[in-house]
Amino acid sequence: MAELYPWQAEVWQQLTSRTQHAHAYLLHGPQGIGKRALAERFMAFLLCQHPVAGQPCGQCKACHLLAAGTHPDNFVLEPEEADKAIRVDQVRQLVDFVVQTAQLGGRKVLLLEPAEAMNLNAANALLKSLEEPSGNTVMLLISHLPSRLLPTIKSRCVQQTCPLPSQAQSLAWLDEALPDVTAPIRSDLLALAAGSPLSAQRLHAQGVLEQRALVVEGVKKLIKRQQGASQLADAWNSVPLLLVFDWFCDWAQLMLRYQLTNDEQGLGASDMAKVVQYLAGKTPQPKLLVMQDWLLAQRQKVLGKANLNRALLLEALLVQWAALVERS
CATH class of the missing domain: 3.40.50.300 (P-loop containing nucleotide triphosphate hydrolases)
Incomplete structure (x- = not known):
């Protein structure tokens, strides 16, 4: 039962x-x-x-x-x-x-x-x-x-x-469900799962932390102009498209929130916190709002199982993301 x-x-x-x-x-x-x-x-x-x-x-x-x-x-x-x-x-x-x-x-x-x-x-x-x-x-x-x-x-x-459990309830449940995983990693998994403990457990089983590390590393190289959009699109071939858009939508929202509040405690998971803070300080808010609208529209297409060209969509995402930071 x-x-x-x-x-x-x-x-x-x-x-x-x-x-x-x-x-x-x-x-x-x-x-x-x-x-x-x-x-x-x-x-x-x-x-x-x-x-x-x-x-x-x-x-x-x-x-x-x-x-x-x-x-x-x-x-x-x-x-x-x-x-x-x-x-x-x-x-x-x-x-x-x-x-x-x-x-x-x-x-x-x-x-x-x-x-x-x-x-x-x-x-x-x-x-x-x-x-x-x-x-x-x-x-x-x-x-x-x-x-x-x-x-x-x-x-x-x-x-x-059916409400989301509190963070304390979720972490207590994950402590029993994933006893071999360290507390910081359990917290990161819960953050990636938007507070849903069963999703956090599933993400761990799917190796999402490794996929996340690959994407985060790529984003950092993209911003530093060390790697191009087409190269990254190929490198992320194994990462589910919905996960990529979930993460980019989340980062855009965190950037907007930081621009409005300057709250350094609200920068999201530690792996991207400094990048989010940097981009929020460098990106004009109107440009960020346009980017967020585009991200949400594309994510909706992914959710709707639209017939999308994955490589071209990822390249478009990365080109626009790299352009967020205005160069003098």
């Missing part, structure tokens, strides 16, 4: 204390905070035949079937391949399941993640089931980016915010 993370206690109480459950919930919040585990445990609670003290009992027939992956009254829908869209024919399978009678005589529970992965046709196909659910059915939608969902989808769900 999925574990309940320490920072989810209040949300769990809100979900399980309801006297009557909604036909659809939208669990939304930052990626990497355990929304999937929360949804799976809530699914177990909703299907459990004898819940105890607001928790699934783990002993009844429904709990045993769910643990074995053979419960006939639950349905999980997710992209067939990582980072791909949820297609309309997949949602039609879900709709067919909704109209069936629960085989164990209780609820049917469906879990869909991530909801924003549905293409337009798939989202429209889901709407009728959200409007007129069949029988005792509960749908659990998980979203990392609720702003990308159709308003009609969101309006038909009880929206449950």
